[in-house]
Amino acid sequence: xxxxxRLFDVRLVIGGLFVIYGLxxxxxxIFDTQAEIDKAQGVRINLWMxxxxxxxxxxxxxxxxxxxIKNEPAEPLEGADREV
Amino acid sequence: xxxxAAEGLRLDVGIVDYLILTLYFVTVLGIGFAARRAIKxxxxxxxxxxxxxxxxxxxxxxxxxxxxxxxxxxAANGAEYGLMTLHYYWVGAVPAMVFxxxxxxxxxxxxxxHSVPEFLRRRFNRPTHLFNALSFALAQVLIxxxxxxxxxxxxxxxxxxxxxxxxxxGAAIVLIYITLxxxxxxIYNEVLQFFVILAGLIPITVIGLVKVGGIDGLFEKVxxxxxxxxxxxxxxxxxxxxxxxGASWIGIIFGLGFVLSFxxxxxxxxxxxxxxxxxxxxxxxxxxxxxxxxxxxIPAVTVIPGLIALVTIQGLGADKxxxxxxxxxxxxxxxxxxxxxxxxxxxxxxxxxxxxxxANVSGFNTVFTYDLWRPYVRKDRDDAYYIRIGRLATIGGIxxxxxxxxxxxxFSNIMNYIQALFSLFNAPLFATFIVGMFWxxxxxxxxxxxxxxxxxxxxxxxxxxxxxxxxxxxxxxxSFWGAGAAFVTAVVVAVVVTLFTKGTSKSDDxxxxxxxxxxxxxxxxxxxxxxxxxxxxxxxxxxxxxxxxAILLYIPVW
Numbered sequence: 001x002x003x004x005x006r007l008f009d010v011r012l013v014i015g016g017l018f019v020i021y022g023l024x025x026x027x028x029x030i031f032d033t034q035a036e037i038d039k040a041q042g043v044r045i046n047l048w049m050x051x052x053x054x055x056x057x058x059x060x061x062x063x064x065x066x067x068x069i070k071n072e073p074a075e076p077l078e079g080a081d082r083e084v
Numbered sequence: 085x086x087x088x089a090a091e092g093l094r095l096d097v098g099i100v101d102y103l104i105l106t107l108y109f110v111t112v113l114g115i116g117f118a119a120r121r122a123i124k125x126x127x128x129x130x131x132x133x134x135x136x137x138x139x140x141x142x143x144x145x146x147x148x149x150x151x152x153x154x155x156x157x158x159a160a161n162g163a164e165y166g167l168m169t170l171h172y173y174w175v176g177a178v179p180a181m182v183f184x185x186x187x188x189x190x191x192x193x194x195x196x197x198h199s200v201p202e203f204l205r206r207r208f209n210r211p212t213h214l215f216n217a218l219s220f221a222l223a224q225v226l227i228x229x230x231x232x233x234x235x236x237x238x239x240x241x242x243x244x245x246x247x248x249x250x251x252x253x254g255a256a257i258v259l260i261y262i263t264l265x266x267x268x269x270x271i272y273n274e275v276l277q278f279f280v281i282l283a284g285l286i287p288i289t290v291i292g293l294v295k296v297g298g299i300d301g302l303f304e305k306v307x308x309x310x311x312x313x314x315x316x317x318x319x320x321x322x323x324x325x326x327x328x329x330g331a332s333w334i335g336i337i338f339g340l341g342f343v344l345s346f347x348x349x350x351x352x353x354x355x356x357x358x359x360x361x362x363x364x365x366x367x368x369x370x371x372x373x374x375x376x377x378x379x380x381x382i383p384a385v386t387v388i389p390g391l392i393a394l395v396t397i398q399g400l401g402a403d404k405x406x407x408x409x410x411x412x413x414x415x416x417x418x419x420x421x422x423x424x425x426x427x428x429x430x431x432x433x434x435x436x437x438x439x440x441x442x443a444n445v446s447g448f449n450t451v452f453t454y455d456l457w458r459p460y461v462r463k464d465r466d467d468a469y470y471i472r473i474g475r476l477a478t479i480g481g482i483x484x485x486x487x488x489x490x491x492x493x494x495f496s497n498i499m500n501y502i503q504a505l506f507s508l509f510n511a512p513l514f515a516t517f518i519v520g521m522f523w524x525x526x527x528x529x530x531x532x533x534x535x536x537x538x539x540x541x542x543x544x545x546x547x548x549x550x551x552x553x554x555x556x557x558x559x560x561x562x563s564f565w566g567a568g569a570a571f572v573t574a575v576v577v578a579v580v581v582t583l584f585t586k587g588t589s590k591s592d593d594x595x596x597x598x599x600x601x602x603x604x605x606x607x608x609x610x611x612x613x614x615x616x617x618x619x620x621x622x623x624x625x626x627x628x629x630x631x632x633x634a635i636l637l638y639i640p641v642w
Contacts, residue, residue, distance in 0.1 A: 008118050008119075008122075010140055010271075010272045010275050010276070013111060013114075013115060013272060013276055014275065014276055014279055016111075017107065017108070017111050017276065017280075018279065018283075020107060021104060021107070021283070021428065024100065024103065024104065024424075025104075025424045025425065025428065028100055028423065028424035029424065032422065032424075036422035036423070037422075039419075039420065039421075039422050040287075040291050040420060040421070040422050040425075041291050041294045041295045041420070042294070043290065043291055043294055045287050045290065045291055045421070045422065045424075045425050046422060046424040046425055049283065049286070049287055049424075049425050049428070050424070052283075053283055053428075056279065
C-alpha cells in the first residue's frame, strides 16, 4: 500500500485542532476582562485551558513526529491467519 | 428534556464561540473527505481495514458510549441520587469492559466475524442470525433518532436555533462523514470528540469546585440539601432499598452490574465494532480495557458537576421548567463559563451527540449490508457493490433516524426509554451468548428459542408496566427486572431446548474458535500471550488493574 492511500494519522487531526483551539483560547485568556474572570470565580480559566489544550496539541504532533506509524502491509480480512 | 426549550437557558455565546464550533465542523468534514481516499474495499469501509492501534480504538470505544445523553443524564442522576450514580461506572461498566477484553474478545476477533449477528450465525443458525440482525438494526435506528432529537433540543435551548434546523445540520454532517469515510471516519471523530468533550467539561468541574470550596466544601453543602448524607455514600444503605436510588446491593451487583451492564458492553455491536477494527488480536483485547481507565474517571466531570449544580442552583430538581435535573450541565455552563471555554463546551456537547449518532449509524450500515442485504437479498456481488450498499444504508438509516427523532419527542424521559430498549434487546442476547460460548452442546435451535423467548419475557414485563398491570416502583426498576427475567428465561430455554433437540449440536470442528475450550488457531492461549510479553500490553494484567482501581475508588465514598 502506498503512502498516498493510507489513512492519515489521527494524531495529526487532534494535534492540529488543539493547537488552533489552544492559541485562540489562550489569546482570549490574555485579554479576559475582569467581568469574565469574575464569572469564572476568579479563575483565569481561558488562559489555563488554552495553555492546556495547546500542550495537548503539541504533544500529539511531537508524538507523531517521533513515532510515525510503520508502513506495514495491510492485513487481509479473511484467509491467512495473522498472529500477534 | 422538552423543557430545555425555554429562554432562560440561552447561553451568551459570542463570535469566538461560534468560531470554535465552526472549526470543529470543518475538521469533522475534513476527516470524512480525507478518510475516503483510504477506502479500497468493503473491509476498509465497515471495519477500518482492521488497522487501528489500541489507544485509538480504546478511546473510540469509550467515546461511542460517551454521548451527550450519557453526560447530561449522569449529571442529572448525580444531582438526583448523589454518589450512588457512581455505580453506573464502577459496577456497571468497568468489570464488563474488562470481561469483554479478556474473555470474549478472543472469540469475536479470533473467529474473524465482522459483526455480532454473524457470530450468532456461525455458532447457531440462520434464524437466530436474522432475528438478531433485524432487532439490532431497529434498535440502532431508534437510538440514532433519540440522539438527533436530543441534539436539536439542546441547540434550541442553548443557542436558540430552530428545532428543524439543528436536526437537518446534525444529520447532514453525520451523513457526509460516515458516507464518505465509513467506520474510519466515525472512529477518528470519536477520538477527537473524546478530547473536545473533556476540554469542555473539565472547566465546569474546576470552576464549580472553586465556587463551593473544594471537595470538602461540596460534601459539606450536599449534607445540607434534602439529599443529605445519603447522597455521599454508595453502598452504605443498600441492605434495604432505603437509599436515594431505591436499590439493594443485590439489585446493584446482579441487575445493574451483571445482567444489564454485561449485556450492554459485551454484545452491543456498536461498541464491539470498535474493537473489531483494531490491528491485531492483542490490540482488540486491549481496546475495551484501555477504554475502562478513562471510564473510571469520567464521573469527575459528570457526577461531580451534578452535585455542584445541586448545591449552587437554587430550586434544581423541579418537575418541569428550566430547573429540571437534566439541565444541570447546561445551567452550569451558563453560570460559570466565560466566552472561549464556553465555545469549547458547546462544541464538545454537539460533538458528543454527533458521535453517539455516528456510532449507531456505522453499526447499522454494517449489519444492514453484511447481515441483511448480502445474505438474504443480493448474494455474490463484487466488493464495490457492497460499499455502495453500505453508503446507501447510511443515508437510509439517517433519514429513518430523522423520522424516529420525532417519535422520540413523544417520550418524557429519554434515558429510561433507552434503558428499556437495552433490557429488551441486550439482556436476552447476553444470556444466549454466554451459554452458547461456554457450553458446546447447546444446539442451534436452542439459540434461536432462547433469544426469542428471552426477548418476549422482557417485553411482557415492559408491556405489563406500560399498561400498569404489573406494578413497579419506577421505570428504572422495571428495566432491572425486565433484564433479569429475560436473562433467566433465555438460560432456562437454552437448556431445555437443547435437551429436546439432542443430537443436533454442531460438531467440534464447526465450533472451533467460537466456543470456550475449542480453540481456533488464533484463540489458543499461547499465541495470544506470545505477543504480550511487555506487561503494559498484557490484557489480563491491565484488566486486573482497572478492576482493582474501581474497588479502591469506592473506599472513600463507601
